[in-house]
Amino acid sequence: MECPSKLPHIGTTIFTVMSQMAHAYKAINLAQGFPNFPPHPQLLEAASAAMNRGLNQYAPMAGYMPLRERIAEKIDSTYGRSINPDTEITVTPGATAALFAAMMSVVHHGDEVIVIEPCYDSYIPTLTLCHAVIRRVSMRFPNYTIDWDAVEGNVSPRTRMITLNSPHNPSGSILCSEDIQRLIAIVQDTDIIILSDEVYEHITFEGIRHESMLRYPQLAERSFVVSSFGKTFHVTGWKTGYCVAPRELMQEFRKVYQFMNFSCFTPAQAAFAEMLSNPSHYKDLSAFYQAKRDYFCHLMAGSRFELLPSYGSYFQLARYDAITHERDTDFAIRLTQNYGVAAIPVSAFYTDGTDNHVLRFCFAKTDETLEQAAAILTRL
Ligand SMILES: Cc1ncc(COP(=O)(O)O)c(C=O)c1O
CATH class of the missing domain: 3.40.640.10 (Type I PLP-dependent aspartate aminotransferase-like (Major domain))
Known part of the structure; x- marks a missing residue:
């Protein structure tokens, strides 16, 4: 049966690809943007109470x-x-x-x-x-x-x-x-x-x-x-x-x-x-993530990555020209498979694949996860 694709140029998203690879290689996943710590217990209780x-x-x-x-x-x-x-x-x-x-x-x-x-x-x-x-x-x-x-x-x-x-x-x-x-x-x-x-x-x-x-x-x-x-x-x-x-x-x-x-x-x-x-749940969020960003940057201070400024979100970009001149997708794959840290190549966010040799790391992670990742990244 023939069925022309409505999105012929679109494949599986890079987030799925990198997360699957992180899983397969048991890599630390700083790729996909999600926290690896639990939400506030009040949220879980409120959802359960609503069901009951x-x-x-x-x-x-x-x-x-x-x-x-x-x-x-x-x-x-x-x-x-x-x-x-x-x-x-x-x-x-x-x-x-x-x-x-x-x-x-x-x-x-x-x-x-x-x-x-x-x-x-x-x-x-x-x-x-x-x-x-x-x-x-x-x-x-x-x-x-x-x-x-x-x-x-x-x-x-x-x-x-x-x-x-x-x-x-x-x-x-x-x-x-x-x-x-x-x-x-x-x-x-x-x-x-x-x-x-x-x-x-x-x-x-x-x-x-x-x-x-x-x-x-x-x-x-x-x-x-x-x-x-x-x-x-x-x-x-x-x-x-x-x-x-x-x-x-x-x-x-x-x-x-x-x-x-x-x-x-x-x-x-x-x-x-x-x-x-209770507005403090969202009003305190900036301070919470700023501390995570600062901690990740502190851990990465001795590395050969050049950290670009991050003023919001839970992402930190890093240039890696001092480490390699590979394409960002190739480097991201090698980093996951050989070193056990998954990140997202920023070229994936451009239709034409613009590659400035930059990776995106998600710092919405426990301090322990950030420490483990930085211990690897600072050795590169
Ligand atoms: C810029 C941006 N917009 C939208 C979304 C999607 O949010 P949701 O998970 O609520 O669909 C994300 C999630 O990563 C995002 O980074």
């Missing part, structure tokens, strides 16, 4: 209302924006599903979408399924700042959307207020929609403020803002996130989402609602 209370049937399509109310309160207290939990928030099975529904709901065949690379691996395939014309703009190396002149140069009357991600995976760079001013100037007087991937919104370092689109009325009115409880509460396997958008955009989003998933795992939604009632 009988919260085991479909939640409303847009999400369990107490959770949407807590999300609205968090947005109000964090970004100073009043959000209607009834019409402007939808809870989704992870951020990836929210990104998918957002793109599918507003990007039409032939619409142009500006994608900043390197980027999370779902963006390009999803836009391909939308039959979008993708305009890629590379971040500046090695600081991974956005080249706004290049963004502006790619805007046309057909531009439907710009994708943004801050704090940024894989680089750990974050948008600053000058970026926001450039963005406002570019989109004003246009119908461009912003898809803002803010899954690491609560992980920024040195007290730097996260510049959510929700802080800026001119941007919030045209933005889908996506977040992930998996990242905020150390439970990536619970795959629960949410999308915030103005009523008209959210209406279109829900038209798609209701046939993707209809609704998310109810006990998890009840548990996250309880956790959000």
Whole structure:
């Protein structure tokens, strides 16, 4: 039987490949972005209590209302924006599903979408399924700042959307207020929609403020803002996130989402609602991960890797030119197979495989795991 692929150029993601390899070679997995320590016990108790209370049937399509109310309160207290939990928030099975529904709901065949690379691996395939014309703009190396002149140069009357991600995976760079001013100037007087991937919104370092689109009325009115409880509460396997958008955009989003998933795992939604009632759970997250970043950098201080700045997320990039001139994928494979440490080659985040000889390490790991990995990496 012949069935032409809808995604002929897409294979298994590098995260799956590297994690499988890490498993096969019993390597320390600093590749895939997930914590290897347990979540807060209160979260587990709250989920179990929800099940025992009988919260085991479909939640409303847009999400369990107490959770949407807590999300609205968090947005109000964090970004100073009043959000209607009834019409402007939808809870989704992870951020990836929210990104998918957002793109599918507003990007039409032939619409142009500006994608900043390197980027999370779902963006390009999803836009391909939308039959979008993708305009890629590379971040500046090695600081991974956005080249706004290049963004502006790619805007046309057909531009439907710009994708943004801050704090940024894989680089750990974050948008600053000058970026926001450039963005406002570019989109004003246009119908461009912003898809803002803010899954690491609560992980920024040195007290730097996260510049959510929700802080800026001119941007919030045209933005889908996506977040992930998996990242905020150390439970990536619970795959629960949410999308915030103005009523008209959210209406279109829900038209798609209701046939993707209809609704998310109810006990998890009840548990996250309880956790959000205590803001310290997310307010303390930056300090927690800053200590992890600092510890990993301290352990790596004597190595021949050159550590690039990380201002947010739970990723640390490292250049390895002083060690080898191999391609980053080759080095990542050799590192896993021969030395027992798995990392992600940053070329995997570029459509054209741009290779600046940089690996991404995830430091959302126990101190013991970081110590074991660094003991190997510093010997290279
Ligand atoms: C930038 C970015 N967006 C989205 C996601 C997906 O989040 P979720 O697991 O909630 O789907 C990730 C996960 O690694 C990510 O790094």
